[in-house]
Amino acid sequence: MSASTLSLSALNTATVAEFTALLDGTYEHSPWIAERAAAARPFHSLAQLKHGLAQVVREAGREQQLQLIRAHPELAGKAMVAQTLTTESSDEQSRAGLTHCSPEEFARLQQLNADYRARFGWPFILAVRGPRGLGLSRSQIIAAFARRLQDSPEQELSECLRQIHRIAEIRLNDKFGVSPELGNQVWDWAEALAQHSDPGFQEPGELTVTYLTAAHQACAAQLQAWMRQDCGFDEVSLDAVGNVVGRYHGTQPDAPILLTGSHYDTVRRAGKYDGRLGVLVPMACVRALSAAGQRLPFALEVVAFAEEEGQRYKATFLGSSALTGHFDPAWLDEVDEQGMAMREAMQRAGLPGEMAAIQALARDPARYLGFVEVHIEQGPVLQALDLPLGIVTSINGSLRYLGEVIGQAAHAGTTPMGQRQDAAAAVAELLLYVERRASEPDRDGAVTVGTVGQLQVPQGSINVIPGRCQFSLDLRASSNTARDALGADVRAELARICQRRGLRWQLTPTLAANAAPSDARWQARWEAAVASLGLPLHRMPSGAGHDAMKLHELMPQAMLFVRGGNGGISHNPLETISNDDAELCVRAFQALLQQVAEEANA
Numbered sequence: 001m002s003a004s005t006l007s008l009s010a011l012n013t014a015t016v017a018e019f020t021a022l023l024d025g026t027y028e029h030s031p032w033i034a035e036r037a038a039a040a041r042p043f044h045s046l047a048q049l050k051h052g053l054a055q056v057v058r059e060a061g062r063e064q065q066l067q068l069i070r071a072h073p074e075l076a077g078k079a080m081v082a083q084t085l086t087t088e089s090s091d092e093q094s095r096a097g098l099t100h101c102s103p104e105e106f107a108r109l110q111q112l113n114a115d116y117r118a119r120f121g122w123p124f125i126l127a128v129r130g131p132r133g134l135g136l137s138r139s140q141i142i143a144a145f146a147r148r149l150q151d152s153p154e155q156e157l158s159e160c161l162r163q164i165h166r167i168a169e170i171r172l173n174d175k176f177g178v179s180p181e182l183g184n185q186v187w188d189w190a191e192a193l194a195q196h197s198d199p200g201f202q203e204p205g206e207l208t209v210t211y212l213t214a215a216h217q218a219c220a221a222q223l224q225a226w227m228r229q230d231c232g233f234d235e236v237s238l239d240a241v242g243n244v245v246g247r248y249h250g251t252q253p254d255a256p257i258l259l260t261g262s263h264y265d266t267v268r269r270a271g272k273y274d275g276r277l278g279v280l281v282p283m284a285c286v287r288a289l290s291a292a293g294q295r296l297p298f299a300l301e302v303v304a305f306a307e308e309e310g311q312r313y314k315a316t317f318l319g320s321s322a323l324t325g326h327f328d329p330a331w332l333d334e335v336d337e338q339g340m341a342m343r344e345a346m347q348r349a350g351l352p353g354e355m356a357a358i359q360a361l362a363r364d365p366a367r368y369l370g371f372v373e374v375h376i377e378q379g380p381v382l383q384a385l386d387l388p389l390g391i392v393t394s395i396n397g398s399l400r401y402l403g404e405v406i407g408q409a410a411h412a413g414t415t416p417m418g419q420r421q422d423a424a425a426a427v428a429e430l431l432l433y434v435e436r437r438a439s440e441p442d443r444d445g446a447v448t449v450g451t452v453g454q455l456q457v458p459q460g461s462i463n464v465i466p467g468r469c470q471f472s473l474d475l476r477a478s479s480n481t482a483r484d485a486l487g488a489d490v491r492a493e494l495a496r497i498c499q500r501r502g503l504r505w506q507l508t509p510t511l512a513a514n515a516a517p518s519d520a521r522w523q524a525r526w527e528a529a530v531a532s533l534g535l536p537l538h539r540m541p542s543g544a545g546h547d548a549m550k551l552h553e554l555m556p557q558a559m560l561f562v563r564g565g566n567g568g569i570s571h572n573p574l575e576t577i578s579n580d581d582a583e584l585c586v587r588a589f590q591a592l593l594q595q596v597a598e599e600a601n602a
Contacts, residue, residue, distance in 0.1 A: 272575065
């Protein structure tokens with residue numbers, strides 16, 4: 001049987017030996033993985049097969065995992081030079097241009113190989129065909145090599161296994177003769193949109209798009225052009241706060257509306273998928289519907305929210321707040337670092353800059369079925385579980401404070417340890433308490449996290465006991481009850497610490513955001529959509545805030561998370577997804593749309 005004709009039916013009906021032979025080369029010199037995965041048949045989707053193979057590796061134990069890693073050749077190593085690579089590895093290294101290294105690149109790779117093996121004891125593993133499947137450049141490979149040399153052994157062991165699974169995924173696509181075209185479209189759109197960046201960041205190749213800058217307006221124009229020309233939306237507009245709004249009509253003029261979307265602004269030095277993935281995925285769904293001439297019994301409204309990150313003005317979620325009717329009029333008078341008021345920035349961008357126009361954007365919840373949002377996870381959980389998709393159960397509520405502990409500055413050498421009023425030591429004690437308390441399981445099952453993200457001793461000196469220590473607190477939980485209990489416990493502990501140490505303290509609230517639990521019915525639809533792809537369900541809270549938590553104030557909402565690469569890092573240029581994961585995300589969204597359509601027609 002040729003690789004291009006491999007099918008699930010052939011695998012499901014084969015003997016174990018035949019099954020193993022058909023998957024030969026998927027995992028480098030490791031037929032035991034396929035042999036064990038055969039017991040999990042039947043596989044109903046390629047995604048289920050990929051996950052089944054990954055599960056075998058997960059359950060194999062550390063020694064066999066190390067054997068799998070060591071079965072791989074070095075990049076541009078001795079096996080490549082001697083032309084003894086497997087067919088698959090030879091093709092992959094060739095696609096990445098490793099067979100055509102300059103003398104300088106080859107020498108650099110040899111040194112990196114030696115340094116890496118000396119540090120970790122196994123070869124460096126990288127899916128050199130990359131997240132799009134077309135091949136990384138030699139400079140990208142060398143940069144990843146150098147960066148990962150700084151990882152701990154445990155981090156690197158896990159990363160090598162994830163890279164091996166990505167290699168296997170691409171090889172399986174080749175064997176089955178499939179290409180994630182929907183995922184490729186989303187990935188390519190994200191790349192094209194990332195070409196627009198604010199001055200000072202674009203020059204070094206960094207992505208920053210803040211509210212109503214030239215880059216922000218260019219992104220809005222590009223999204224509108226794609227919606228009109230590539231996707232077939234019936235209505236496309238830019239609203240009074242800069243949201244890009246596309247609507248694909250339902251079968252009837254008065255059909256109810258399903259709202260979806262996310263933000264297209266970014267933090268400084270951002271990744272390419274935070275927010276934007278939630279716009280591009282439903283765009284791909286509309287593109288497919290339009291190409292097929294298909295209408296749904298409801299309209300689909302896709303909103304690319306103009307602002308969520310709060311980078312230019314002291315206002316966050318202003319795009320989604322306009323839709324819920326909670327846009328704060330005071331925001332119009334906020335000024336940026338250059339002294340430009342938001343109202344003026346709006347007017348310079350061709351927007352009214354007037355509350356009457358903004359208030360007119362408020363949606364009538366009676367017309368809407370609900371709000372769904374797709375988002376990159378922005379964390380390591382899904383990647384650690386080898387899962388491409390996760391179902392969000394709740395968006396965490398949060399409390400934020402700025403605090404200060406006040407003691408007595410004194411000589412570090414002459415003041416006995418038992419007679420000090422050390423403000424920094426008290427905050428250090430509080431920090432450890434926050435870590436311990438937030439790690440405790442909540443009796444109601446809520447998840448809590450706590451962070452002291454800012455810590456400083458004003459006018460501190462190396463030989464002076466800190467008389468003051470300033471700090472921040474970020475406390476989050478998946479329910480308001482758990483959030484408030486965490487906040488109360490931390491405040492009480494701060495009071496106890498300061499009383500015992502003879503210190504004064506103050507704590508100023510700066511934010512209180514309610515948790516946004518997913519609507520049970522919409523969460524169940526996401527679960528059914530993921531299950532239809534043959535993937536196991538993983539339910540998880542969202543520790544980050546999203547536009548969905550604002551729409552939660554108006555209508556039922558639920559979210560779907562997509563796995564991020566590079567340890568799940570986000571708000572960082574290393575943020576990434578694969579085209580295969582993007583494909584599964586679009587497929588899940590299509591399955592959700594189909595469910596809602598069937599319910600409406602029932």
